[in-house]
Amino acid sequence: MFKKLLIANRGEISRRIGQVARGMGISTVAVYSDADADLPFVKEADEAVRLGPAPAKDSYLNIPAILEAAKKTGAQAVHPGYGFVSENAEFARACTEAGIAFVGPPPEAMLRMKDKSQARKLVAAAGVPVVPGTEDVVPDVGTAVSAAESIGYPVLCKAAGGGGGIGMAAAKDPAELEKVFRQCTDRAKAAFGREGVYLERYFSAPRHIEVQILGDHHGHLIHALERECSIQRRHQKVVEEAGSPLFADGKNPELAQKLFTAAVTAAKAFGYANAGTVEFLYSDGNVYFIEMNARLQVEHPVTELTTGLDLIGWQLRIAAGEPLTVRQEDVKRRGAALEFRIYAEDPVKFFPSPGPLKVFVPPTGEGVRLDAGYAEGNIVTPNYDPMIAKLIVSGATRTEAIERSIAALEQFRIEGIKTNIPLHLRILRDPAFRAGELDTRFLENHAKP
Numbered sequence: 422m423f424k425k426l427l428i429a430n431r432g433e434i435s436r437r438i439g440q441v442a443r444g445m446g447i448s449t450v451a452v453y454s455d456a457d458a459d460l461p462f463v464k465e466a467d468e469a470v471r472l473g474p475a476p477a478k479d480s481y482l483n484i485p486a487i488l489e490a491a492k493k494t495g496a497q498a499v500h501p502g503y504g505f506v507s508e509n510a511e512f513a514r515a516c517t518e519a520g521i522a523f524v525g526p527p528p529e530a531m532l533r534m535k536d537k538s539q540a541r542k543l544v545a546a547a548g549v550p551v552v553p554g555t556e557d558v559v560p561d562v563g564t565a566v567s568a569a570e571s572i573g574y575p576v577l578c579k580a581a582g583g584g585g586g587i588g589m590a591a592a593k594d595p596a597e598l599e600k601v602f603r604q605c606t607d608r609a610k611a612a613f614g615r616e617g618v619y620l621e622r623y624f625s626a627p628r629h630i631e632v633q634i635l636g637d638h639h640g641h642l643i644h645a646l647e648r649e650c651s652i653q654r655r656h657q658k659v660v661e662e663a664g665s666p667l668f669a670d671g672k673n674p675e676l677a678q679k680l681f682t683a684a685v686t687a688a689k690a691f692g693y694a695n696a697g698t699v700e701f702l703y704s705d706g707n708v709y710f711i712e713m714n715a716r717l718q719v720e721h722p723v724t725e726l727t728t729g730l731d732l733i734g735w736q737l738r739i740a741a742g743e744p745l746t747v748r749q750e751d752v753k754r755r756g757a758a759l760e761f762r763i764y765a766e767d768p769v770k771f772f773p774s775p776g777p778l779k780v781f782v783p784p785t786g787e788g789v790r791l792d793a794g795y796a797e798g799n800i801v802t803p804n805y806d807p808m809i810a811k812l813i814v815s816g817a818t819r820t821e822a823i824e825r826s827i828a829a830l831e832q833f834r835i836e837g838i839k840t841n842i843p844l845h846l847r848i849l850r851d852p853a854f855r856a857g858e859l860d861t862r863f864l865e866n867h868a869k870p
């Protein structure tokens with residue numbers, strides 16, 4: 422096992438990776454920007470190296486500075502967390518070339534899933550169900566209109582270089598598609614420097630279900646069941662859970678099996694290793710692959726709490742070349758878990774709300790875990806994502822997890838900034854949420870103040 426790990430991230434995920442690593446006898450190196458010097462993840466690390474000024478491009482995205490910090494401290498491995506450099510194949514390659522293990526998938530696998538249109542084609546050829554759509558990027562409006570004729574309207578135009586919903590636009594007829602195709606192409610070029618777009622049939626209110634994957638470098642790859650992440654706002658997840666209410670009490674067993682088989686087949690088609698997530702849409706009784714994420718996800722704790730798997734521990738062992746000794750038949754769900762992303766934002770208007778954490782008293786209780794990036798007295802600056810903590814609550818049943826969540830969120834004391842805790846409580850009290858009736862439009866229609 423590595424003796425020293427550099428964590429190329431910040432906040433709660435840096436802290437969490439550090440805790441797991443130190444618990445495995447690995448010494449940790451935090452890297453930080455000027456804005457973050459006083460945060461817990463810096464203080465708790467065995468060593469800390471300043472990367473640069475607050476802007477991410479000068480600090481957490483500054484690849485030369487990160488590599489320099491790793492070399493200077495003698496770190497044998499780098500864990501990138503999520504966001505920032507986590508899905509950057511060049512960074513992964515630069516680590517390997519410097520003799521430092523990258524805790525993540527092989528760069529070749531990352532590159533195979535980077536172009537979303539190529540990724541679709543690759544997994545479809547392996548037999549994975551994909552949303553009906555074009556096999557490649559669409560070269561011009563005329564081709565788009567004739568392709569849409571056979572896909573059937575409404576269609577969704579997506580940027581091949583994108584992912585996460587950036588640049589997506591739906592069209593209900595050929596006239597709208599002509600407009601949307603140009604718009605989507607222009608946005609793709611502006612956001613990703615590449616103009617390739619592809620078409621899919623548009624589902625108006627799907628559910629978002631994802632499957633956790635773990636694979637080693639010896640040909641063993643398993644899934645660790647599903648998470649449901651349908652409750653989002655502007656492509657930012659708000660509440661995530663394991664398992665999906667779609668499969669509660671043994672419901673839809675054939676569909677669940679189809680989903681897991683599709684996820685494992687997709688991951689193998691990409692030549693995947695380490696921890697990753699395969700994303701699907703559920704609509705009208707079917708699941709469809711949309712993309713794969715080459716990283717540890719924000720919401721990985723709900724999988725950890727319901728399967729007993731130590732995902733970060735496995736990431737480190739796999740990166741060190743150890744075999745994954747967990748067998749597929751050993752992965753069983755016990756209970757349910759919910760994760761609430763606590764954002765520094767107005768709970769009604771959703772404006773960011775940076776400022777000093779004058780009071781920060783997290784809840785305690787049975788099944789309650791808090792992964793926080795900040796402590797009382799810290800200042801939440803506007804430089805990065807507004808997520809300040811994740812409250813993760815588990816129970817023997819979804820209902821028990823919900824009741825415990827309400828108690829925990831009511832107890833959570835935060836003063837100095839506004840947070841979305843009131844929104845979480847509205848969601849938890851919503852009858853549709855409690856019935857497990859979720860879709861990606863949930864917040865448009867429910868949990869209103």
Ligand code: MV4
Pocket residue numbers: 552577584585586621622623624625627628629650651653656702711712861
């Ligand atoms: C879709 C879709 C409907 N139909 N694809 C948004 C993020 C990106 N990863 C995929 N997304 C969507 N793709 C088709 N063919 C609706 C969404 C979508 C969505 C998906 C998951 C979670 C929340 C969402 C919110 C709005 C739209």
